[in-house]
Each structure stands twice: as structure tokens, then as C-alpha cells.
Amino acid sequence: MLFWICLLLVLLPLMLEGRLLRAWRARIPCRVHVHGTRGKSAVVRRLAALLRARGLRVLAKTTGDAPEYILPDGSVSPVRRTGPASIREHVRILRMAAAMRADVLVVEGMALQRENVLTSEHILHATHAVITNLRPDHEETMGRGRKGVLRTLSLMIPPGKTLYCAQETGAPSLAENAAARGTACRIVSSGLSAPHQPEALARAVAGDITGKRSLLSAGDLCHTSAPCGPDPRGKAVPLPGGADGMPGFFLDLFSVNDVVSTRMLLARGREEQAPRLLRAALLSTRADRPLRTTAFMAWLIHEPFFDIIVAAGDHAPCALWYGALLARRRGLSPSIMSAGALGGRAPETLLADLARKAREKGRSGLFVAGVGNAHGYAECFRARYGGSPCS
Numbered sequence: 001m002l003f004w005i006c007l008l009l010v011l012l013p014l015m016l017e018g019r020l021l022r023a024w025r026a027r028i029p030c031r032v033h034v035h036g037t038r039g040k041s042a043v044v045r046r047l048a049a050l051l052r053a054r055g056l057r058v059l060a061k062t063t064g065d066a067p068e069y070i071l072p073d074g075s076v077s078p079v080r081r082t083g084p085a086s087i088r089e090h091v092r093i094l095r096m097a098a099a100m101r102a103d104v105l106v107v108e109g110m111a112l113q114r115e116n117v118l119t120s121e122h123i124l125h126a127t128h129a130v131i132t133n134l135r136p137d138h139e140e141t142m143g144r145g146r147k148g149v150l151r152t153l154s155l156m157i158p159p160g161k162t163l164y165c166a167q168e169t170g171a172p173s174l175a176e177n178a179a180a181r182g183t184a185c186r187i188v189s190s191g192l193s194a195p196h197q198p199e200a201l202a203r204a205v206a207g208d209i210t211g212k213r214s215l216l217s218a219g220d221l222c223h224t225s226a227p228c229g230p231d232p233r234g235k236a237v238p239l240p241g242g243a244d245g246m247p248g249f250f251l252d253l254f255s256v257n258d259v260v261s262t263r264m265l266l267a268r269g270r271e272e273q274a275p276r277l278l279r280a281a282l283l284s285t286r287a288d289r290p291l292r293t294t295a296f297m298a299w300l301i302h303e304p305f306f307d308i309i310v311a312a313g314d315h316a317p318c319a320l321w322y323g324a325l326l327a328r329r330r331g332l333s334p335s336i337m338s339a340g341a342l343g344g345r346a347p348e349t350l351l352a353d354l355a356r357k358a359r360e361k362g363r364s365g366l367f368v369a370g371v372g373n374a375h376g377y378a379e380c381f382r383a384r385y386g387g388s389p390c391s
Contacts, residue, residue: 021091024098025125028105030209033124035109035117035153036132038261042198043130044108045070050206051104059097060106061089064255069093072100087116090123104209109156112141118155126158128205129183132197134170137258139291146170150177157181164188164204166197192264236367239385244355248366249277250385254284254378257292259299262371266305277365278358281306282339282350284370284378285315296372297323301334306369308357310350312339312377339377347384 025031034043041062048060048070060070067079079089090107097105107124111117121129134149142152150170154177157163163178163185165171171187178185186208190200239248256262281300285293293315300309301323311319316338323336339350351366358366370378 021094021123024094027098028094028102030104030128031124031126032104032106032128032130032205032209033109033121033126033156033158034106034130034132035111035156036130037135037137037149037258038256039132039198039201040064040108042195043132043201044106046198046202047205048104048106049074050202051106051209054206054210056103056210057101058104058106059093059100059102061093061108063108063110069096070106072102085110087111087120087123090120094123112138112152114142114152114155117152121156121158126156127161128209129156129158129161129163130201130205131156131163131165131174132201133166133168134174135258135260136295137292138289139295140289144291150174157183159183162186162208164201166190166192166201168192236369239351239366239368243351243358243366246355246358246364246366248351248355248368251367251369252382252386254370254372254382255374256371257373259295262296263299266369276363277367278308278354278361278363279306279367280308280310280354280369282310282312282368282370282377282381283319284372284374284376284381285311285313285319286373286376287315287318289373290315290318292372293319294322298326300371301326301330301332307361308335308337308354310337310339310354312350312381313373314376347381 034040041064044060044062048058051058052074057072059072062068069077069079071077093107109120111120131153134146136145136149139148142149146169150173157178159181161183163183165174165187167187167189175185175187186204188200188204190197236249236251239250242248253262253265256265283296283300297319300306320336320338327334339345354366370381
């Protein structure tokens with residue numbers, strides 16, 4: 001008897017929540033679930049702006065370093081959490097959207113584990129799904145390489161609805177998985193990097209929801225009431241006070257967590273570069289992202305643009321060891337140094353050391369590109385030299 005009482009105490013709340021979820025979803029005609037490796041927040045912001053400009057009542061939510069609600073009037077409110085991020089937030093925003101009588105709900109996916117991606121779709125029952133791209137990232141949870149990301153994100157494809165994805169590697173496989181679920185797939189052609197890719201995806205979804213393919217141009221978008229966020233293209237900014245009296249520039253790519261996207265944005269952020277500058281890659285590492293550390297170090301070891309690689313953060317010793325091992329195996333001789341673990345060498349001290357190396361090499365300036373992770377040593381560096389973060 002006690003067993004059945006305990007079972008009812010578990011099942012009854014679940015049954016009640018299921019009924020509430022169905023009722024809330026029924027009051028929201030369009031529910032858009034946005035996921036992928038890069039550009040999720042940009043798609044959410046742009047899509048919400050486009051739909052508001054067409055007179056729809058839109059509630060949106062972004063995740064990431066600073067999660068936010070984008071309210072129907074275009075204002076922004078922070079997502080307040082009492083603990084770590086949880087997919088239970090999807091339940092909360094469904095309730096909010098139903099209470100606000102929103103026409104459209106746009107939600108950025110936060111799940112990385114396969115079971116959580118699937119559960120997120122079961123909660124939202126999206127009418128439109130967007131997978132921005134399948135670039136390898138979060139390999140500890142999403143799986144190795146593009147195939148691992150493909151397998152994980154395919155679980156969010158809503159059966160019988162519509163999926164949108166960018167035209168890049170992996171899109172045909174996504175279309176095949178969508179077809180197996182009876183889902184229409186639109187492969188959207190665009191430039192591979194921000195802002196082109198998020199803009200094209202947002203315009204495609206907004207065009208289908210409103211029934212109008214001719215929407216605001218990309219140039220008009222930031223003149224709406226929607227916050228467009230930081231410039232996703234990134235720009236190197238002068239280091240305040242220079243580096244030990246030497247002029248320097250800082251390109252903030254810390255939030256760009258995968259190698260493919262980082263390479264694209266680095267190529268667009270080199271305007272100030274010249275052979276006279278010492279070019280340093282500052283790799284911010286995290287012990288809970290070991291595969292990201294190895295992926296970035298494997299790229300940096302072979303990247304000819306950088307003169308020196310600086311490993312920082314609580315996974316720096318492993319990064320240095322792995323970099324030295326790769327270099328030895330492949331007959332390379334890159335210049336690698338450590339910034340110490342978090343709480344070790346201060347950013348000012350690190351830049352002074354780099355400035356001395358620049359003078360030794362006869363360089364007249366310093367260029368630092370922050371890559372890898374937004375947390376840990378990157379937070380210290382940004383607090384002192386923060387410029388225009390690229391996400």
C-alpha cells in the first residue's frame with residue numbers, strides 16, 4: 001500500500017504538469033526552438049525583432065553568459081536563477097508566454113546532453129525548429145565531431161513540423177533525419193559567419209510565420225526597438241594604456257567556443273595586423289572542457305598567424321603538455337608559454353612579459369586574440385582589457 005501511495009505522489013504532479021503544459025502550448029500559436037553551435041542568441045534576437053516589426057506579440061529568451069527575456073514591448077529583463085541552468089526554464093517561459101497571450105515564443109536551447117535535448121522538445125513541442133550549424137563543440141556531452149553534434153541535435157527535430165538549418169557541412173544529413181520524422185526541412189543559403197548566417201535564418205523563419213517573404217533588410221534590423229547585442233563580427237580594440245608602454249590591440253573571441261567559428265572571426269578581425277606586431281593567442285582553458293582544450297591547441301600549433309601561444313586557466317598545464325606533445329610528433333617548434341592558473345599571473349604582468357618578447361623580436365606592437373572559453377582567466381582579462389566581445 002505504501003508503494004502505491006508513493007507512486008501516486010510522484011505521478012499526480014507529473015500528470016498535472018502535463019495538462020498545464022498542453023494548455024499553455026495551446027494558447028501559443030507559434031513556438032520556435034533555436035539550437036546549434038554558434039549564433040543561437042543572434043537568431044533569437046533578430047527573429048523576435050522581425051516578428052515584432054510585423055505586429056506580432058513575441059516573447060523570447062536567450063541563454064549563455066547573460067540569459068535574458070526579450071519581452072513583447074522589446075525591453076530586456078535578466079533571467080534570474082537560484083541555481084545552475086536547467087531545462088525546467090522551458091516550463092517557466094511557456095507559462096509566461098501563455099499568460100502574456102504571446103503570438104510567438106522564441107526559445108534558445110540550452111541542453112547539451114542527448115536526453116535533455118529530447119526532453120526540451122517534449123516540453124516545447126516546437127512548431128518551428130532552427131539548428132544554426134553543427135560545428136564541433138561541447139564534445140564531452142554532445143559527442144565527438146560534427147557527427148556527434150548531428151546525432152544529439154537531431155533529437156530536437158519536431159515531428160511533422162518545420163526545421164530550418166544553414167547551408168553548411170551537415171545540412172544534408174539533417175534534412176535526411178528530418179524527412180524520417182515527417183518534418184519539412186529548409187536549408188537556408190547565407191554566408192557562413194555572423195551576422196550573415198543568423199540574419200538569413202531569422203528572416204527565413206519570420207517569412208514563413210508571417211506569410212511574407214519580403215521582410216526588413218539586414219541594415220534596417222538594428223533600427224527597430226530590439227537590442228541587437230554586441231557586434232558579432234568582432235573588432236580588435238586598443239589595449240588601454242598599451243602593454244608595458246607598447247601599443248597593443250585585443251580581439252575578444254573568448255565566447256566563440258569552437259575552432260571553426262573562431263578561425264572565421266579571426267580572419268575578419270585582423271585589420272590592424274601587420275608584420276610589425278607580435279601576435280599572441282591567449283587560450284583560456286577550463287578543466288571541465290578537456291576536448292575543447294585539445295581542439296584549440298591542435299589548431300593553434302599549426303596556425304601560422306600567431307607568433308606565440310599563451311595557455312591560461314585551470315587546464316593550462318594539460319594544454320601546455322598536449323601542445324608540446326603535438327609539436328614534437330609533427331616536428332614543429334611553436335613558441336608556447338603559460339599565463340598560470342586562475343589567480344596566477346595578472347593580465348598586466350602577462351602583457352608586460354609579451355611586450356618584452358615583442359621587443360626581443362624587434363616588433364613595435366602587440367596583438368592579443370583571446371580564444372577558448374569565456375569563463376576563468378578570460379573573465380580576469382576582460383575585466384581589465386574588455387573590448388567588444390564576439391559571441
